[in-house]
Amino acid sequence: MKHRPRIFWIAAAAAAATVLAGCGSGDGDAVQANSAASGGTPLAVVATTPEVADFVRNIGGSDVSVTQIIKPNVDPHDFEPTPADIQAIASAKVVVKSGVGLEEWLDRAIEASGFKGPVVDSSQGVKLREGGHHEEEGEEHAEEEGEEHAEEHDPHIWHNPRNAKIMVTNIEKGLAAADSARAGAFAKNLDTYATQIDKLDADNEAAFAKLPAADRKLVTNHDAFGYYVDRYQLEFVGSVIPSLDTSAELSARQLSDLVAKIRSTGTKAIFTESSLPPKTAEAIAKQAGVKVIGGEDALFGDSLGEPGTPEGTYLGAERHNTEVIVSALGG
Structure with a gap:
């Protein structure tokens, strides 16, 4: 950082x-x-x-x-x-x-x-x-x-x-x-x-067990889900921001490489995050021909949801992330 x-x-x-x-x-x-x-x-x-x-x-x-x-x-x-x-x-x-x-x-x-x-x-x-x-x-x-x-x-x-x-x-x-x-x-x-x-x-593990290994490919706004990827045996394809931090930016070469990798791996979606703007992710998804997951379905990478909502707690935000990822990649 x-x-x-x-x-x-x-x-x-x-x-x-x-x-x-x-x-x-x-x-x-x-x-x-x-x-x-x-x-x-x-x-x-x-x-x-x-x-x-x-x-x-x-x-x-x-x-x-x-x-x-x-x-x-x-x-x-x-x-x-x-x-x-x-x-x-x-x-x-x-x-x-x-x-x-x-x-x-x-x-x-x-x-x-x-x-x-x-x-x-x-x-x-x-x-x-x-x-x-x-x-x-x-x-x-x-x-x-x-x-x-x-x-x-x-x-x-x-x-x-x-x-x-x-x-x-x-x-x-x-x-x-x-x-x-x-x-x-x-x-x-x-x-x-x-x-x-x-x-x-246990619930997360059970949810991913129903998802074929070939479909467990993740592209996110930035590299915030490494521990999650490792725990549930997903494949991290890449991130819109190529860093653990959020200050980095994709070069033109990196952008084209990410688009090519998304296509070659058969990745189904790009997941935006609640605390980051979705525009670049949307542009990359359009180029790669995949769906972008955002809005109410944006992942909680660095933050939680609003107080008083289920996603306003750690448990609720993590359940949300798993439900969104499994649904998008399994569809």
Whole structure:
């Protein structure tokens, strides 16, 4: 992922220092922490992405108050936090991130906010993809930091439900460490939610088992579904944006090569994504003579649906993705 300069940081940091002075670690924090431990005030948690925020809500239940930074259908690869986001971080007791370099902006936002509390990296322990193949890192991943790490690995880890289970387990541990009085409730919620993730995984597997292997060919807006492709034994033909990030663009040569590959492999469709414009995908689909899947059927690659809809949850968005893919490729 490319590192983009953020001009707002100078002003944001100054505003944070002036407006938020003392918010990060004053006596008020100890009062709120004691109140939370006694069962009064919910634990204040900032979660970066829609997926991570949904995980925190499921594990924390009514014992947490979640502020979600990135809203639905916003591209996380090109996100810039606002002063309000920095204020939310300053007021939090725990910050939870997706990890693997997805939130390039977060370290600077934390520094600007003065936040000194725990940051839970939900990706710890996940086996990461690197350049289209697996790199099994295990515990070493927990120690890796910095932009080099972000450049090398695929951050879209939640698209494999088995990874999602690791993520929610990390979140449960982080919440329990921050509020030990509620650890039992968090553990119970984890057991319930992990069972639901297992069912999602089994349902996805059963759905793809009905689809002939020759039809399991995927073309998407950008390379966001590598973990999903690997988990359900699909064939990734290519992407409209030839990158794990969304800032790259197809060259004329790459465009013609993708069209040729779609035709030669017998790929049936191109899938657009909810957080990305569909125009280029539509143009490529027209050239290749295949259907484009978009609108209400667009996949949730980097985001979830609107709050209050089934797709506004991780489980609902992943079910939607599988239903759309299987229906389009099986038709």
